[in-house]
Amino acid sequence: VNIVHGCDNFCTFCIVPYRRGRERSRPLAEVVAEVEGLVARGVREVTLLGQKVDSYGHDLGPDLDLADLLTAVDAVDGLDRIRFLTSYPLGVTDKLIDRVARLDKVCEHINIPVQSGDDAVLAAMHRGYTMTQYRDRIARIKDGIPGVSLSTDIITGFSGEDEAAFERTLDLLEEVRFDVVHVAAYSVRPGTIAARTLADDVPDEVKKARLQRVEELQERVAAELNSPLRHQEIDVLVETRKDGRWEGRTRTNKLVHFPAGASDLRGEMARVRVVGPRAWSLQGELISAG
Numbered sequence: 001v002n003i004v005h006g007c008d009n010f011c012t013f014c015i016v017p018y019r020r021g022r023e024r025s026r027p028l029a030e031v032v033a034e035v036e037g038l039v040a041r042g043v044r045e046v047t048l049l050g051q052k053v054d055s056y057g058h059d060l061g062p063d064l065d066l067a068d069l070l071t072a073v074d075a076v077d078g079l080d081r082i083r084f085l086t087s088y089p090l091g092v093t094d095k096l097i098d099r100v101a102r103l104d105k106v107c108e109h110i111n112i113p114v115q116s117g118d119d120a121v122l123a124a125m126h127r128g129y130t131m132t133q134y135r136d137r138i139a140r141i142k143d144g145i146p147g148v149s150l151s152t153d154i155i156t157g158f159s160g161e162d163e164a165a166f167e168r169t170l171d172l173l174e175e176v177r178f179d180v181v182h183v184a185a186y187s188v189r190p191g192t193i194a195a196r197t198l199a200d201d202v203p204d205e206v207k208k209a210r211l212q213r214v215e216e217l218q219e220r221v222a223a224e225l226n227s228p229l230r231h232q233e234i235d236v237l238v239e240t241r242k243d244g245r246w247e248g249r250t251r252t253n254k255l256v257h258f259p260a261g262a263s264d265l266r267g268e269m270a271r272v273r274v275v276g277p278r279a280w281s282l283q284g285e286l287i288s289a290g
Helices: 016-020 028-040 066-074 094-102 119-125 131-144 163-176 193-197 204-229
Strands: 002-005 045-050 081-085 109-111 149-156 180-185 233-242 245-249 255-259 269-277 282-289
Touching: 028 045, 028 066, 045 066, 066 081, 066 094, 094 131, 131 149, 131 163, 149 163, 149 204, 163 204, 180 204, 204 269, 233 255, 233 282, 255 269
Parallel strands: 002 045, 045 081, 109 149, 149 180, 255 282
Antiparallel strands: 233 245, 233 269, 245 255, 269 282
16 A cells, blocks of 8 residues: 655665656545455555555644554454555654554564665765664664564665675675665666766676675574564465465564465465574474464
8 A cells, every 4th residue: 555655865875756746645544444444345455555655744744743643543343454565764763663562453563674784875875864763763663663674775886885894784784684685786767866967887797796695684683583473373474376285464564474275365364383494484284273
């Protein structure tokens, strides 16, 4: 469910503000009505979307924000889970953190892209925060939301990223221990600020090598995070069936697979025991469903 369109940030690598315009929030009542309509058709989980989702409401009035919208959607009867993405680090306010922790239907997962662990690279990207500020938000999230899972985005090989800057990104990943890291090698997008003003000065082979190092580090971290889940029982909202196995997600957005029987479990809440924790997913066995 799209709740805010466009973006006001003008990160130097991003074309979104030019293609989708400035931020425009949908009225709260309109969003709630759409969610109610989806639930009436059988939907059990919704994801509230925005390029910078926590900017929601700033153009609607001084006393309305994403935390207030989450509260309103949480009150919709028949809905089981609420997610939201993508968050801008400085937009994850204490109020939003407290609301995520308190509202029953809001899942304990936050996608909070950092893009780089180096202040100079962040400045070249026009990201608008320092690593000190980012680390402060991460600490507040972990302290305020018990059991929260975190995902982030990384760009390797952005203009001016030397080896020391990249190492600081790896240090951040080791320190925070994200559950999921989405990584991409930098490529120039025509029409962006970076395309007009910054040199694409990191060789492609270096970009790809750094991307591989991020993936290798994250595979180890994710495996370490998931390993303690072995033998635990978890609730999985079943989404689809692939190759004779059901696939769904936990509240913390972990992907789970378990063998499919004769019953159609799509859209059901299943109780699953984890028998094979892996870096990218959990393998389980069905205990009960319904």
